[in-house]
Amino acid sequence: MKVALFIxxxxxxxxxxxxxAVVAVLERLGHTVEFPAGQTCCGQMHYNTGYQAEALPLLxxxxxxxxxxxxxxxxxxxxxxxxxxxxxxxxxRLEKEHPGIVDEVASLLPRVWEFSEFLTKxxxxxxxxxxxxxxxxxxxxxxxxRGLALGDGPETLLANVRGIDLVKLDKVEQCCGFGGTFAVKxxxxxxxxxxxxxxxxxxxxxxxxxxxxxxxxxxxxGALHRQRTGVQTVHIAEILAGDEA
Amino acid sequence: MSGGxxxxxxxxxxxxxxxxxxxxxxxxxxNVRHATDVIQAKRARVVGEMPDWQALRxxxxxxxxxxxxxxxFYLEQFERxxxxxxxxxxxxxxxxxxRAIVVRLAQEAIARGRTAPSIAGRPAGEPQxxxxxxxxxxxxxxxxxxxxxxxxxxxxEIQLNxxxxxxxxxxxxxxxxxxxxxxxxxxxxHIVVPALHKxxxxxxxxxxxxxxxxxxxxxxxxxxxxxxxxxREKFLRVETAISGANFLIAETGGVCVVESEGNGRxxxxxxxxxxxxxxxxxxxxRFQDLEVLLQTLPRSATGERMNPYNSVWTGVGKxxxxxxxxxxFHVVLIDNGRTEVLADAEARQTLHCIRCxxxxxxxxxxxxxxxxxxxxxxxxxxxxxxTPQLLGMHYAQSLPYASSLCGACYEVCPVKINIPxxxxxxxxxxxxxxxxxxxTITNPEAMAMKAAGAIFRSEGRFRAAQRLxxxxxxxxxxxxxxxxxxxxxxxxxxxGWTNVRDLRAMPQQTFREWWEERERKGAPAGEAG
Numbered sequence: 001m002k003v004a005l006f007i008x009x010x011x012x013x014x015x016x017x018x019x020x021a022v023v024a025v026l027e028r029l030g031h032t033v034e035f036p037a038g039q040t041c042c043g044q045m046h047y048n049t050g051y052q053a054e055a056l057p058l059l060x061x062x063x064x065x066x067x068x069x070x071x072x073x074x075x076x077x078x079x080x081x082x083x084x085x086x087x088x089x090x091x092x093r094l095e096k097e098h099p100g101i102v103d104e105v106a107s108l109l110p111r112v113w114e115f116s117e118f119l120t121k122x123x124x125x126x127x128x129x130x131x132x133x134x135x136x137x138x139x140x141x142x143x144x145x146r147g148l149a150l151g152d153g154p155e156t157l158l159a160n161v162r163g164i165d166l167v168k169l170d171k172v173e174q175c176c177g178f179g180g181t182f183a184v185k186x187x188x189x190x191x192x193x194x195x196x197x198x199x200x201x202x203x204x205x206x207x208x209x210x211x212x213x214x215x216x217x218x219x220x221x222g223a224l225h226r227q228r229t230g231v232q233t234v235h236i237a238e239i240l241a242g243d244e245a
Numbered sequence: 246m247s248g249g250x251x252x253x254x255x256x257x258x259x260x261x262x263x264x265x266x267x268x269x270x271x272x273x274x275x276n277v278r279h280a281t282d283v284i285q286a287k288r289a290r291v292v293g294e295m296p297d298w299q300a301l302r303x304x305x306x307x308x309x310x311x312x313x314x315x316x317x318f319y320l321e322q323f324e325r326x327x328x329x330x331x332x333x334x335x336x337x338x339x340x341x342x343x344r345a346i347v348v349r350l351a352q353e354a355i356a357r358g359r360t361a362p363s364i365a366g367r368p369a370g371e372p373q374x375x376x377x378x379x380x381x382x383x384x385x386x387x388x389x390x391x392x393x394x395x396x397x398x399x400x401x402e403i404q405l406n407x408x409x410x411x412x413x414x415x416x417x418x419x420x421x422x423x424x425x426x427x428x429x430x431x432x433x434x435h436i437v438v439p440a441l442h443k444x445x446x447x448x449x450x451x452x453x454x455x456x457x458x459x460x461x462x463x464x465x466x467x468x469x470x471x472x473x474x475x476x477r478e479k480f481l482r483v484e485t486a487i488s489g490a491n492f493l494i495a496e497t498g499g500v501c502v503v504e505s506e507g508n509g510r511x512x513x514x515x516x517x518x519x520x521x522x523x524x525x526x527x528x529x530x531r532f533q534d535l536e537v538l539l540q541t542l543p544r545s546a547t548g549e550r551m552n553p554y555n556s557v558w559t560g561v562g563k564x565x566x567x568x569x570x571x572x573x574f575h576v577v578l579i580d581n582g583r584t585e586v587l588a589d590a591e592a593r594q595t596l597h598c599i600r601c602x603x604x605x606x607x608x609x610x611x612x613x614x615x616x617x618x619x620x621x622x623x624x625x626x627x628x629x630x631x632t633p634q635l636l637g638m639h640y641a642q643s644l645p646y647a648s649s650l651c652g653a654c655y656e657v658c659p660v661k662i663n664i665p666x667x668x669x670x671x672x673x674x675x676x677x678x679x680x681x682x683x684x685t686i687t688n689p690e691a692m693a694m695k696a697a698g699a700i701f702r703s704e705g706r707f708r709a710a711q712r713l714x715x716x717x718x719x720x721x722x723x724x725x726x727x728x729x730x731x732x733x734x735x736x737x738x739x740x741g742w743t744n745v746r747d748l749r750a751m752p753q754q755t756f757r758e759w760w761e762e763r764e765r766k767g768a769p770a771g772e773a774g
Binding site: 007009011012013014015016017019020035037038039040041043045046047048049050051052054055057058061085142143146147173174175177178179180181182183184185186187188189190191192193194196218219221222223225226 | 260261264265268274609610612613614645646647648649650651652653655656666669671672673674675676691694695697698700701702703704707711714725731733738739741742744745746747748749751752754755756757759760761
């Protein structure tokens with residue numbers, strides 16, 4: 001299949017290794033990958049902080065980049081949630097200026113997949129032939145858990161990785177406290193929530209914590225590093241890209 | 246004994262400031278975490294027993310949506326049927342009107358009590374018992390007296406107790422948690438479990454001090470016994486009661502109150518006058534609608550299959566029922582901002598709320614702060630959307646941001662209010678209020694957001710910003726023991742991040758730069774490094 005990547009603005013800028021791992025997994029599975037260069041941001045930060053007008057122009061840009069894609073893969077459940085929840089409504093507001101955008105968004109959205117969801121739901125895979133000999137715990141980000149209802153898809157993929165020692169995280173359904181600009185606007189509450197999460201992570205004695213979102217991982221990893229715990233954070237794609245060779 | 250400064254969104258500090266103080270209160274956080282953990286586990290268990298839980302949520306949502314869409318019709322129907330049954334319906338536009346009506350009704354009831362023998366066969370109004378309020382009734386001028394109260398968040402919303410006290414009427418809370426709050430001169434921190442932030446030891450201390458007891462055990466039984474003795478005397482003496490309402494039934498003109506302790510029922514049946522306050526959003530069309538709501542409300546609220554006490558009463562006692570229940574029955578219907586909420590199509594679903602508090606228990610933000618940080622009797626996720634709408638956004642701009650948008654509140658809501666969706670909508674209204682022309686220029690957040698928006702609208706500007714960010718960040722980067730670069734200090738608004746978290750330094754190559762390099766080299770397959 002020909003897969004177009006929407007790599008997200010923060011992965012592009014801060015976590016390019018997640019994007020490179022997505023490419024590696026998809027190519028190993030025999031798919032052709034393309035990266036439309038005009039892409040920037042899904043608009044979530046603006047939209048969720050109340051700057052909806054600022055987010056609007058990013059939708060026609062997204063549609064223009066991906067309208068012909070067979071499948072769009074995004075290594076972020078947060079950005080995909082933004083698209084599924086808000087793009088239809090945003091398109092309504094843009095229809096006058098951009099006639100036809102409501103229909104275009106309606107036809108494009110079913111082709112947009114979060115990375116692990118693409119593997120499990122679209123391709124029907126449980127095992128992508130990865131090797132990763134580490135003790136790992138999985139953080140189900142709120143957007144993956146509730147926004148996209150990923151269910152046990154990501155954990156199934158991880159459980160089938162050779163060499164992995166996958167351990168359950170206590171209170172896996174509880175938010176890590178990132179919440180985009182929430183982490184800065186309500187820094188104290190955010191860090192209290194984060195402390196509960198890092199305690200749960202440390203209790204697993206895992207070497208690394210993984211998730212389908214680098215945003216949560218940036219938050220959790222930042223605290224784990226500040227506390228000098230030595231626990232690493234890796235995007236799920238980096239684990240699934242692991243090779244024995 | 247009247248309670249401290251009421252929670253008032255108009256004077257409350259912004260959420261981040263109030264929350265910071267709460268986060269520092271480890272005893273309070275421990276109490277709140279423990280209580281919410283217990284209630285959530287109970288809720289999950291009894292919800293899990295229901296094979297049709299999602300269908301019940303859909304049904305509850307449909308009932309509420311239909312009602313709110315046709316609110317004027319059902320309110321008028323309620324008024325007609327309530328009046329026909331011997332009740333009196335009063336309409337209050339705002340808190341002040343509601344307070345004035347209730348105070349007048351209470352004064353009239355107390356005056357009636359002075360001219361007629363009481364149910365207990367004693368001349369009413371004469372000082373009884375040993376507590377303060379009762380002995381001071383005879384100054385001959387003001388109509389001093391007492392009322393008993395059933396737990397009601399609506400009376401807290403309009404700060405009724407203070408209004409009653411200001412004319413010499415002392416209200417006694419009879420709900421156990423509300424009694425704890427009142428005796429402790431505290432404020433409710435949860436809509437269903439108002440004293441959830443207090444532990445047993447703290448409650449014991451309040452009872453010892455305020456009930457003037459010499460001995461009191463520590464078990465829940467001991468505390469319940471003390472409360473029972475304290476309240477029984479009030480039930481038997483006070484002839485006027487004030488209640489809230491869980492539901493108003495349009496079809497019959499009846500009022501429904503659900504509770505756990507039976508103290509509410511004592512207030513509904515013993516006093517001669519009953520004054521019920523309810524927001525206009527509390528109406529449901531039919532008696533049959535309770536079938537759905539009385540399955541979902543207790544399970545969501547306290548993790549019980551059914552409330553121990555479910556009372557529905559209609560009008561006044563007549564015929565065989567004379568002498569059982571109130572002789573005088575009033576319902577005060579309060580708008581207090583609700584019509585404004587109704588007018589906002591995207592936020593209207595806020596009014597579907599049946600006040601179960603499940604969103605509070607599920608909310609990770611509430612869990613860390615307790616209810617007082619929200620500056621309103623409505624705390625947690627529902628408070629974060631309700632308070633700014635009832636009061637006007639101007640007074641509570643920080644509340645729509647008091648959420649990480651994790652969606653746990655939406656998941657547990659028995660009537661499927663999409664709270665995150667409403668939060669985001671209200672954030673848009675906050676930004677609208679704070680931007681435009683000069684307001685934007687003097688608002689650092691708005692300036693940053695506008696700049697970022699401009700960057701994302703152009704691929705070229707985005708690339709340039711990535712390069713600039715890398716350069717700007719370089720002086721702040723430090724290598725750790727593993728040789729990785731991290732940032733431990735950021736200036737200004739972003740300092741909130743680096744207070745407790747490090748930030749990994751920006752890598753030397755963005756994904757798109759890597760991709761372009763790879764394309765130039767001729768796309769090697771499967772390279773992840």
